[in-house]
Structures are given as C-alpha cells and as structure tokens.
Amino acid sequence: MQIDNILSGIVSKKHFFNVPLDYQQPEGEQLSIFVREIVSTENQHLSLPYLVFFQGGPGFGAVRPVENNGWIKRALKEYRVLLLDQRGTGLSSLINTTTLEHLTPQEQADYVCQFRADNIIRDAEVIRAELANNQPWSILGQSFGGFCVLQYLSAAPEALTEAFITGGIPSLTRQADDVYKATYKRVITKNNDFYHRFKDADILIAELADFISENDVILATGEKLTVEMLQLLGVNIGMEQGPEAVYYLLEQALINTAQGRKINPLFLHQFSQFLDYNTNPIFALMHESIYCQQFHQRGANWSAHRVREQFPKFNYQKGQRLLFTGEMIYPWFFDQFEQLKPLKAVAEIIAAKSDWNNLYDVDVLLQNKVPVTAAIYSEDMYVDMNYSLETAQLVDNLTYWITSEYEHNGIRIDGEHILDRLISLSRKKSIR
Known part of the structure; x- marks a missing residue:
C-alpha cells in the first residue's frame, strides 16, 4: 500500500x-x-x-x-x-x-x-x-x-x-584503542572549553555530584543517578548548542525548599532525554564494533573502559573538577540503565567477539x-x-x-x- x-x-x-x-x-x-x-x-x-x-x-x-x-x-x-x-x-x-x-x-x-x-x-x-x-x-x-x-x-x-x-x-586501519586514546584527549579539550565558557559550572557540578553521592536520586526512567552517569552528559558537549543545553540543565538541577536543597523534578525528567542508551540499545551494544576489522584479530573488549585507565582525570574525586566523558561505552551501562540490564550477557559476548568481517x-x-x-x-x-x-x-x-x-x-x-x-x-x- x-x-x-x-x-x-x-x-x-x-x-x-x-x-x-x-x-x-x-x-x-x-x-x-x-x-x-x-x-x-x-x-x-x-x-x-x-x-x-x-x-x-x-x-x-x-x-x-x-x-x-x-x-x-x-x-x-x-x-x-x-x-x-x-x-x-x-x-x-x-x-x-x-x-x-x-x-x-x-x-x-x-x-x-x-x-x-x-x-x-x-x-x-x-x-x-x-x-x-x-x-x-x-x-x-x-x-x-x-x-x-x-x-x-x-x-x-x-x-x-x-x-x-x-x-x-x-x-x-586503526584499532579501537587508538581511536579512544585520541578521543579522550579531544574530550579533555572540550571539557576545558566548557568550564572556560561557563564560569560557575564548577560550583554547580560539584554541588550536584555531592548531592548524588549522598542521596538516592531516581531518574524519571527508573535508574538511580550516579556520578558516572552524570559524566555521560559529555556526549552532548561536542555538538552545536550542546554545551549550552548541558549548562542550562545543570543550572536548574537543585532547588531550595523549606526542607533544604532538593533535586528538581524537572531535572530528573530532562536528564533522561539527554542520553539515548535506554531507547537505542544498538548504540551501546555495537558502537565499539564499528572500529573492529578482521585483520586486527581481536575484539574491542570494552576498549573505551580499558583506555580510560590511561586518563585518571576522568575518575572523579570529591574536591576535583568533574570531567565529562564523551561517546564512550562502558560495561557498567548494563548494570545501571534499566533497558540495558537484560542485555548484559549479550553485551559481554559482543565485546569479546574477535572474528569481525572487514568493513x-x-x-x-x-x-x-x-x-x-x-x-x-x-x-x-x-x-x-x-x-x-x-x-x-x-x-x-x-x-x-x-x-x-x-x-x-x-x-x-x-x-x-x-x-x-x-x-x-x-x-x-x-x-x-
């Protein structure tokens, strides 16, 4: 028809x-x-x-x-x-x-x-x-x-x-590890640009990260918001108008109430709309495979997660600047995102796969x-x-x-x- x-x-x-x-x-x-x-x-x-x-x-x-x-x-x-x-x-x-x-x-x-x-x-x-x-x-x-x-x-x-x-x-010709090593360096540059542009972002994010660490914050999609999940907002800062959108989201994250500082329900709703992992699972399951070729004779094996160890600045500690991550996939996605949890076993199998065809x-x-x-x-x-x-x-x-x-x-x-x-x-x- x-x-x-x-x-x-x-x-x-x-x-x-x-x-x-x-x-x-x-x-x-x-x-x-x-x-x-x-x-x-x-x-x-x-x-x-x-x-x-x-x-x-x-x-x-x-x-x-x-x-x-x-x-x-x-x-x-x-x-x-x-x-x-x-x-x-x-x-x-x-x-x-x-x-x-x-x-x-x-x-x-x-x-x-x-x-x-x-x-x-x-x-x-x-x-x-x-x-x-x-x-x-x-x-x-x-x-x-x-x-x-x-x-x-x-x-x-x-x-x-x-x-x-x-x-x-x-x-x-390059392997996934090469791609992510270069990507982390560029993400650091984008973080520096973000904090240079938005002068109070350090304060807003530090306060929010502390609140998340000390309280159970449940997103509209059912997940408990973690600091690692907060860092994922960085996938947006490399887009046109993305840094502005992230900043305005963070700006309204916490509100003053008669009971003290609370999380803003509007933030809980909007945050989930900034990330696509629940709604587009192929991205989490298959993203690293786009860098895999037959002649590499190895799988991605959670490349972004492994390479991150070479960039300890991304491991947030209280009192330090929080660095956003970028277009990286981590194994903990399948423990924290509700729609990815049932796919944890298949994600592990795909991550270990080494016999990819050449593209x-x-x-x-x-x-x-x-x-x-x-x-x-x-x-x-x-x-x-x-x-x-x-x-x-x-x-x-x-x-x-x-x-x-x-x-x-x-x-x-x-x-x-x-x-x-x-x-x-x-x-x-x-x-x-």
Missing part, C-alpha cells in the same frame, strides 16, 4: 522492503526495512535522481522531516531523498529488550551482530534494485553514516554516482572512481581529524573541506550551506 503524506513543502512516501537477516542465508529469517522518500512539492511529478541519507549512530533511525529546510532543502532542489531507517531502528525491524527477549544470550549476539554497516549496505542494494531499477544513485552520510559510505564505496562502488560525507570519515577494502578505495566530497570538522570531538586525513589519502577521487566553523552535528545547524558546498565541490571536480 502506497501512503503519501503532505508536509510543509514536501511530499513524503513510505516504503517497506523485505531483506534477509543474514545474507549468507537469504532464505532464512527476514527483516523489514523502512525508507521514507521525500520530494519537494514543486518537483513531485519530475523524474529526479535519488540521494540516500545514512544516519549517524549506529542504532538511530533517520531524521524525521518537518518542513523543507536545512540540508533537505538543498538536496530536494535536484534529488528525491531517501531517508533510510537502518536495520534495527525506526520503522525497520527493531532491536530492543522486547524484541530480543525470546532468544538466549548467544542467540541474541548472533542476531545483533548482523546489524553492522556491511549489512546496512546490502539492504541499500536490495532497495536500489526494487526502487531504482538498479540505476546508480547518490549517497550522503553523517557521522556513522560516513562510515557506511566508505563501506559502500568498498563493496559496491558501481552502485554510486557520487558520495558526500559530513563529520564521518573513519580510520581504515573497508583499501585496495578498492585506492582505485576509487566515484566522486567523493567530505566535510572534516577540525574541532570534531567524535571523529579524529588526523585519522580522517589519513583515510583521505587512501581514497582516490576524494576531495575534502576542512573547517573549524562547525561541531560534529553541523549539518543540523547549517545543513543547507554545508551540503551546497559539498555538491559544488563535486561538480567542480566532475568538470575537471
């Missing part, structure tokens, strides 16, 4: 596709993959090329458009845009505690490990065959979506006319013919600029734009300009 919806300046169509859970067993269990096709109202009757958007993550559904603005506005000038809910997310077959509860931990691990970038690209190829009649199309990847772009360029470059990447060029083919990328343009953010807290530049030297026909104007999620803030810049770079390259 075809469903058309009208948004502000956009016509939206829903598509569902059946794909194998495991492409090595194509006749086995099937998944449903959802794609939202959008086109501007003025172009709805035109035959336009497709641009497929790969969302950041892993484990997050594609953006839900509200109106024709931002990067979507620029894209819809010349494309029909496909917003892909990657397997396990959005309206595609979901992964969460409910959908996995009928499986044993080992069965859960075998299932979840089918939700990497390689199968996301295989899903895209099924969709291209059915929706685009196997015609090549353009792709755009933000953050982890950029990792998907490099996998697509490795596995099926003949499917692509051009590729765009924003804040998401992965290392092709990138350096030999293919060295001979890449697909025009690729990428925005590299020099101040990016999540994706190391130096590692991105290393990769850029290994991908032929890749042109990059380095800028300090934006944080990691710049496409959300100034997407029309960023995508226009990348498209212009691609067109100039094609002319040459």
